[in-house]
Amino acid sequence: MMTFLEFEKPIAELEGKIRELRSFSGSGGDVDISLEVGQLETKLGKLLKETYEGLSPWQKMQVARHPERPHFPDIINHLFQDFTPLAGDRAFGEDSAISGGLARFRGDACVVIGHEKGSDTQSRIKHNFGMARPEGYRKAIRLMEMADRFGLPVITFVDTPGAYPGVGAEERGQAEAIARSTDTCLSIQVPMVTCIVGEGGSGGAVAIAAANRVLMMEHSLYSVISPEGCASILWRTNDKAEDAANALKITAQDLLNLGVIDGIVDEPLGGAHRDPERALNALGDAVQSNLREMAGIDGNRLRELRRDKFLAIGNIGLA
Missing domain, CATH: 4.10.860 (DNA Excision Repair, Uvrb; Chain A)
Structure with missing residues (x-):
């Protein structure tokens, strides 16, 4: 039910x-x-x-966190063929909060990377609720560099409340790993498309989302901090989380108006969890359309366009 x-x-x-x-x-x-x-x-x-x-931003946040919303394995099974997962960062170990590997998307080879939160208690613990440690971002770096080497487009799917803030992660260089992953996104010379499919939280999201095209599903969120985190800092209580959500401009509609994202993928009436197949088909169509628009663009030009896109954020409406 x-x-x-x-x-x-x-x-x-x-x-x-x-x-x-x-x-x-x-x-x-x-x-x-x-x-x-x-x-x-x-x-x-x-x-x-x-x-x-x-829906208010606070209600959209609830939809974005719905437990039956399509997760990364659902996306892989529905939109990709011949997925071959690749594990490990070749430095410390494997991180299950970020998955990725080689695949075919509607017939074309690509590298696909995404967060995975898990769907029940056991899998959520295994995947650390989608909160990656440094080895997860270093794995993403390895996969993006491989895609660049072999001329394969990169497709990423973001669904995380943020990077894992534990002591062990900080000791292993969490901030450096996030920064290098973001830098790799901006440096590769192949087309890159990112889709925010649930939560896009802080640097944990940006680390695999500094793409040529950033898309958001209609009821997803993208924010520098969670509403709960914002409320705890500003008001010292989680009771103000709804006020924070309304003020942060975290919805797809707000971010499209601000020029932070490039497009919104419509969801079925009632959210993606009500009709996952239809939602994923729309997501696949949007990814394919954006990849086609970048086909044939020189690698150096792709990198320049990506750089210019992010430098322009914040200048919307300024003379």
Whole structure:
């Protein structure tokens, strides 16, 4: 059964009524309730549309963190073929919060990298809730440099609350690893497309997101800090997290207006978790379209365009 968010209670109640009526109809009763079911389904569609068209940033954050939202393995299984995962940073070890390797995307060879949060308690612990350690970013560096060497486009999928802030990670050079990974993104001479599919938190996201084209799914988030982290710094309490979310300009719509991202991938009504296949098809189409637009552009020019893109951020609207 689908997990419903706090603001979806009226939707959950309506869907419950529809299930009850269908169950009654399927139990062999002689009463025809198809008309009632149809009316409730029409009402449900209208309620879903009204709810999701008016989501606040705080509510969008809840959708972006929905446990049934498509994760990196779902993206790989649906959009890529012949995926060959490559492990380790050749310096310390393997990090399960970032996965990546060689694959084919709609027939063309590429390197694909992404965060993985996990889908249940055991897998979330294994993947450290998508919070990478230095070895994860150094693995990403190794994969991007390999893509550059062999002329393969890089496609990354971001879904992380941020880099892991533990003592061990800091001792192994977390900040340096993030900085070098970001620098590698900006230095490679092959097309690079990034998709924010859930949370894009802080340097942990930017480290694999300094791409030629940065796309966001409609109900994803991209921010320098989580709303909870911002509230704890500014107000010394998590009770103000909703206020922080509303002030941070973290939604796809805000960031497109600010020139931070290049496009928004529409999600099915009710979020990607309601129709993952349709959501992933739209995501794949957006990635393919952006890669095609960069086909044939010289490597040096790709790097210049990427550099200019990020230098221009913050200059929107300035004379």
